[in-house]
Amino acid sequence: xxxxxxxxxxxxxxxxxxxxxxxxxxxxxxxxxxxxxxxxxxxxxxxxxxxxxxxxxxxxxxxxxxxxxxxxxxxxxxxxxxxxxxxxxxxxxxxxxxxxxxxxxxxxxxxxxxxxxxxxxxxxxxxxxxxxxxxxxxxxxxxxxxxxx
Numbered sequence: 815x816x817x818x819x820x821x822x823x824x825x826x827x828x829x830x831x832x833x834x835x836x837x838x839x840x841x842x843x844x845x846x847x848x849x850x851x852x853x854x855x856x857x858x859x860x861x862x863x864x865x866x867x868x869x870x871x872x873x874x875x876x877x878x879x880x881x882x883x884x885x886x887x888x889x890x891x892x893x894x895x896x897x898x899x900x901x902x903x904x905x906x907x908x909x910x911x912x913x914x915x916x917x918x919x920x921x922x923x924x925x926x927x928x929x930x931x932x933x934x935x936x937x938x939x940x941x942x943x944x945x946x947x948x949x950x951x952x953x954x955x956x957x958x959x960x961x962x963x
Contacts, residue, residue: 817864817904818847835893839900843871865906865946872901906946914948918956930961 815823821840828837846867851857859867875898882890909917921940925932936957944953 816861817868817906818859818861821847821904835896836900839897843868843901843904846871862946868901868904869906869946872898872905875901909944909948911952914944914952915956917943918953918960922957922960927961930958933957933961936961 821844825837825840825844827833828840847859847864850863850867851859854863875894879891879894879898882894918936918940921943922936925935925939927933927936937954940953940957941950
């Protein structure tokens with residue numbers, strides 16, 4: 815079942831269960847998908863495009879959570895953590911840190927990177943390989959570590 819189909823199914827279930835929190839998260843993701851479909855020329859998104867939207871939503875949820883934590887708004891932190899957990903259910907399976915490290919090392923060898931001057935070249939080659947399957951900040955850290963070391 816595709817992520818989009820899963821969202822539709824879970825939307826119906828959340829409506830029947832009167833689960834307002836889950837319903838709000840799913841509606842938010844679906845709204846972003848619908849907006850992207852309207853902007854798209856063919857009006858039907860691929861699974862990769864839907865996954866990109868889900869990952870963008872998760873990133874926004876994490877950023878909101880960090881801001882609420884900085885502001886010591888525990889009332890909002892708890893709610894945001896619950897929303898983040900729901901959104902993460904629709905994310906593609908994430909690669910482990912070891913898997914990402916192996917991809918980074920392999921890519922550095924492939925592009926012949928030797929210093930931080932090659933950082934952009936390495937990132938440009940790594941990102942398509944792990945798109946939606948790994949956190950960009952983790953990749954950034956690993957590439958810097960290997961190029962500086």
